[in-house]
Amino acid sequence: MVQQFFILCSGADTSILKTCSKGEQNKYAGIGATVFFTALMAFIACSYALYTVFDNVYTAVFFGLIWGLLIFNLDRFIVSTIKKRDSFGNELLQATPRLVLAIIIAVVISKPLEMKIFEKEINQVLLEQKNEMTLANKNQLALQYTPTIEKLNTDIAQLKNEITIKTAETDELYNTYITEAEGTSGTLKLGKGPVYEEKREKHDAVLAELNTLKETNAQKITQIENEISTLNTEYTNVVKTSQPVIDGFDGLMARINALNELPWWPSFFIFLLFLAIETSPIIAKLLSPKGTYDIKLEEEESMTNTWARQKIQQREQILLADTALNEKIYNEIKREEEVYAYKKKKAEELLKLQADAFKNLQVKQL
Template identity: 25%
Template sequence: MKRTLAGFAGGQSKLLGVTPGDELRYAAMGGVIVSTALVAAASAAMAVHMALGTGVLVAVLIGLAWGLIIFNLDRLLVVQMTRQGSRRLTLMMAIPRLLLAIVLGAVISTPVVLKIFEAEIETQLTVMHARQVAEYNRETAQNPDYASIPELEKTIAADEKVAAGGAGITIEKDPAVVDARNQYDAAQKTFLKAQANVVCEKEGTCGSGAAGAGIAYREKVGIQEEARDTRDEALARLTAARADARAALSTAQTSAADAARTRLTGNRERLTELRDRLEADKAAHAAASKEDTGLLARLEALEEIAGDRPTLQTAHILLFLLFLSLELLPVLMKTLQVLGPETDYEKVAREDGEHRQRLDRERRDHELRTEQDRLRRAADAAIAGNQVVVDTQTEVMTRVLETWQQRAIEQAEEDLRHWVRDSGPVSPPGYAGTHQQNGVPGQRTP
């Protein structure tokens, strides 16, 4: 088991057997890598279950796949970090790996933190949903369509009252009635003033100052009578105006009721439609807000809680640092190792690597020499083969030429014999002159 964990951290079994003192360090590093992968798997399973609402089995499978990815990434970060020629170069190579480990630690720790503070987050989500619904209702009230609902309700109530005969223009607001009532009020005021003057004159408290029914009293009584007649005439005109207005009002109320009933039909339908749309929109928004419980919403809820509760914020930071250090630990251990003195394992690994490189160079040199010798021998064989071909071709051509020459001589002799036979006897040598016999030219003696 220890050798297996050491292998996860990049330790080679053959070399660890030579340096048993370093085996424990590599095994511990491998154990941290495995632990980080397991935490990453659990974190991914919780994140998928919270964000996507998947089943437990699916979340576990996805979590295992993510844990395997983190396991390979951590092994890559650790195994690929080797000692360089200088500490500065080694540190420059370690910094990107440390930054990547920080990113992985943040990704791994977030779902775990959300799960730990799940109860507080659920409560805050309820508050956030209620706030979102209230905000949506305020925005809805400013919508031009929905903002007309209260005014439309008032219009419908007024039309319902008119249609029921309980509202409309009263006779007292008729212009003729108003004018007649003003005249009656003025006449009544004049009559009352004249009546007061009569009483005052009779008592002697005003006017002539003499009590009793004297000349001044009788004059004021006459004025009172005229004022009474004027008032009675104004009252008669007011009564007639009211009668005329009442007759006209009956017709107007009937027309107004008919018009109100006509408006009521359209306005009620419009009000019902607007109310249904408003309730549907509110229900849809409330449902969507209630279902907004994913990873992002939980992060926002956690941020709001942390802002209001410093203790929770401190706990959040500590948990984050805990899981971050878990992810950083193998990379940090490897960084410290390559920055420190060379260990026995590294010395053995370096010597083994140099030995392997030397053997590899010797093997390549041997293969090169073997290949060169093979090529040289192949070239010599090719040259010898070419020479044999040339010699063979030369011999063949020589024999062909000799055969052709022999055949040419034999053919020439054969032609000569035929010619001698066909031409007859030939003159003996030494014969002078030239003659022709049987049509064959003679020969001249030299």
């Protein structure tokens, strides 16, 4: 049962193969098994590749099954259309386009399986790429907010600097009237005289200005700090909104590019493995000697071609004979006077009837 299934997979003519030896049947069963398991690997590879795209098991399995059947049909077609010839050069010539197609199929099958085999390494590469993209994204977004925030911080520093300058001026005036009262500077007279009062009033006026400046600048600083806080919040929200795009950077193309970042030789040998599997039925047919099945198949094809040529020749001969007979018959009829006279009489009668009908029509119109 299993052997018959694999023979069916090989594309061989079962009616002819049944009359061949067991060894010949086993050879084509082996070829069919290779075709079947190649299609099975194609199904698994395509399902995994599509799962990375759709994130849905049922969708991936459905399209993977279609792809597996397509590869099965292609492989079966490739193997079944290679016929053994008396010349190896002719066999190689007819197998060349099929080998090219087999190489393409091997690439398509091996790449998703390579991604599954090296999944952990690919995830590590993707993680590093995502981290780099996250930092680059933050820096890029920061360029939109940093100049404004720096300008606002500069404004805050200027406002604080104004308070510092005014405070220093107030402190200096305070020291001036204190030392005047102590008699250590100014008039050098101890006590609170008119000069002391003048300097005290000047200090009090500047102190009032300082208090007003502190209050005004404090309000301005609070407003600017609120703006900075708003910009920081907006920046955080923008980063948070764009982060899912970076986190989702693990699709099929991203994984293929990540696979290319890994050492090439493991992937290359996996590709060679699938290439050997995919081309093995073709190579086996090319290298194997002409077997009983090939001889019987060639004989049946020759019988069919001979029968078809015979039928074509028979139809051509029948056509030639029929054409010759028709020409002979019609030539003899042309020479018959009786036939000529009869046809002439009937033609005259027809012309008379047409003339009478035309006359009657004209009379009716008058």
